[in-house]
Amino acid sequence: MSNPTSQKLTFLELIVKYKIEIPIIQRDYAQGRKGKEELRKNFLGALHNAITNEVPLELDFVYGSVKDEVLQPLDGQQRLTTLFLLHYYIATKENKLGKVKELLTKFTYETRSSSREFCYELVNKGIGMNDILNPSELIIDSSWFFLSWKKDPTIKSMLTMLDSIHQEFQNGTDLWDKLNNISFQYIELENFGLSDDLYIKMNARGKALTEFENFKAKFEQYISGNEWESETKTTDTFSHKIDTTWTDLFWKYRNNENLFDDSFLNFFRTMAVINYALIGDIKSDKFRIDLDLLRDNTKEISFNQYVELGCIDLEYFQIIKAVLDQLSHNDNPKIFLKAYVNEKTLFKGTIQNDFGYADLVIMFSLYKYLALEEKVITENLTNWIRIIRNLVEGTRPYLFNNTTEFANSLRSVNELLKYRNSIVEHFANSQLVNLSGFIGEQLNEEKQKAKLILQSEEWKKAIIEIENHKYFNGQIGFLLDWCKEEDKPNLDLFKKYAEKSEAIFGDIGLNNFDNYLFERALLATGDYLLKKGQNYSFLVDKDRDISWKRLLRDNNDKRKVLKSLFDSINTTYLNQDLRTVIGNFNDKGDWRYHFIKHPEIFKQCDKNKLIRWIDEKDILLLGSSTTAGYHSEYYSYSLYLDLKGKIDNAKYNPQQGKENPKTFTFVKNKEYAVSFEQGKYRIAGIDPVPVFDNQNEVVDFLEKLLKS
Secondary structure, X not given: OOXXXXXXXXXXHHHHHOEEEEOOOOOOOOOOOOOOHHHHHHHHHHHXXXXXXXXXXXXXXXXXXXXXXXXXXXXXXXXHHHHHHHHHHHHHHOOOHHHHHHHHOOEEEOOOHHHHHHHHHHHHOOOOOOOOOOHHHHHHOOOOOOHHHHHOHHHHHHHHHHHHHHHHHOOOOOOHHHHHHEEEXXXXXXXXXXXXXXXXXXXXXXXOOOHXXXXXXXXXXXXXXXOOOOOOOHHHOHHHHHOXXXXXXHHOOOOOOOOOHHHHHHHHHHHHHHHHHHHOOOOOHHHHHHHHHHHOOOOOOOHHHHHHHOOOOHHHHHHHHHXXXXXXXXXXXXXXXXXXXXXXXXXXXXXXXXXXXXXXHHHHHHHHHHHHOOOOOHHHHHHHHHHHHHHHHHHOOOOOOOHHHHHHHHHHHHHHHHHHHHHHHHHHHOOOOOOOOOOHHHHHHHHHHHHHHHHOHHHHHHHHHHHOOOOOOOOOHHHHHHOEEOOEEOHHHHHHHHHHHHHHEOOOOEOOOHHHHHHHHHHHHOOOOEEEOOEEEOOEOOOOOOEHHHHHHOOOHHHXXXXXXXXXXXXXXHHHHHHHHHHOOOOOOOOOHHHHHOHHHHHXXXXXXXXXXXXXXXXXXXXXXXXXXXXXEHHHHHHHHXXXXXXXXXXXXXXXXXXXXXXXXXEEOEEXXXXXXXXXXXXXXXXXXXXXXXXXXXXXXXXXXXXX
């Protein structure tokens, strides 16, 4: 290969020959940045001297690669941009822009669409010079200028430079022809095999290295110093892959500036979180502080800090490299099922470093598996991810609350990895009774399912199908309990209960039953309400303490109520069977009676369907989680529902504060207020106030009052 030769050119001579395009990989225009005042002053002073005193000035070398008559500068971007702005300013000032507009539009930026559009609009629409205002003020005030462009660092820098040029050259005259006193040595690198890697490494005169670039450079030095790749061929090295094959993986996650540095850095940071959680001293206060620091994206961490924390060691490096290799293989089949984990969501959370503890455990279980397997067998990985998914999701509402619980679960998964390709057999046959970081109920469930899955393909199919119901999400212990006959699981019973479960529960929770049909039928079967604080709930789809999932999980008398209802219904006639259960409940002395007969009562409860149940004669319908908010009294409200169709002006009055009486009022010559207090119905507005023990008595009295 022959050495390239240089030629002396002016900016106009270069732009006549080529379109000049600053490539995406180059950094922003920097000479107008804050902190570069002295550089601007010196450089513009030299340019001013060359033009006004006609003293030739040569600006060193400009390197570039040409393809299809488009020049992409490798070195010289900053000087070329300043010369473009200087030519634009003088052409505008001396009314020559119309003659050179076509030439100047050949200068463009590809780093951002905003930078490119700004250069085009600046030349084609431009501004009129003004002795009072700076060019930047005139430009920003122009109709073609978008205010959002003020956030573009290249545009901000250009505006600053134009103002500096204006200060330096505003008093000069007849300067255009004298611009030829400024030249440079141009070298075309057509034979040098110019690459993006070379662009990145030759960053002289550009802006300061980013946090990621510093991290990457020091990481490469650390790898080399520890000889972690001493026998690796060049194309397999960390340094090569991070600039080539791995870049493709992150490219789709670039930001509006076509940069993906933060994504790369966050990937390394998330993996450092994992490594530190595996090796740190859990009992130390420093462990929590350091782990919180690693997970806090608002705080920068230097490479040396990672090293001091012990995050970056040989195993960390090997896992990083192996995982990125696996994820970058475009010819790999889809090696895991979306029923268990979503590849895109998992990767996106990793490169944003914003996962909660539970998702970090799932991420680790997949990525560490991939790192350990040169050739992934789909069935083995699916079995592994399925069990980890089940353990994590079953535990998610109850643990993963602090760094200790997170680290314990992570370390348990790390230990299980030795059984990764026979995980079902391990759970079926081992004497495992405890798995730190995971709840015992889910561990026992997984052991039961593993034994059944190995028992027959029919069991395996039935279990996996209902497990992947989006609401159950791997937690089907209730079905395993209900399907037992003489303490042995019965497949037909399992399928029967699974079918009913799918009819009652949808992807996000309880299916939509009109008029609270299911809740009322279940209440008619038994008291199934769950407690939260001082309140009880008719259950919601998502909550640690008062959800349907909590009812399904806990093997107690409350869950037996649900099973009893399941046993009394048929999926073919589901709604009809539920109405039959409701219709068969006729015990008016039972506190549940009015809830079962009046679906409107449920609407008086807040979104969590809460009541304050003190005893059978003291029940409040809560509009919020406390009695400080507006709430109604159960028995007086049910009476109001019975009578409102018979009394035109009946109105119920919720109150704040437990002690304030909740009443319904109506007018019959005068106003009456009906309440239920201390186990008795009372009617204010009559002297003496009549008191009644039950609803039938007060209804009879009020009907007579209304007729009188």
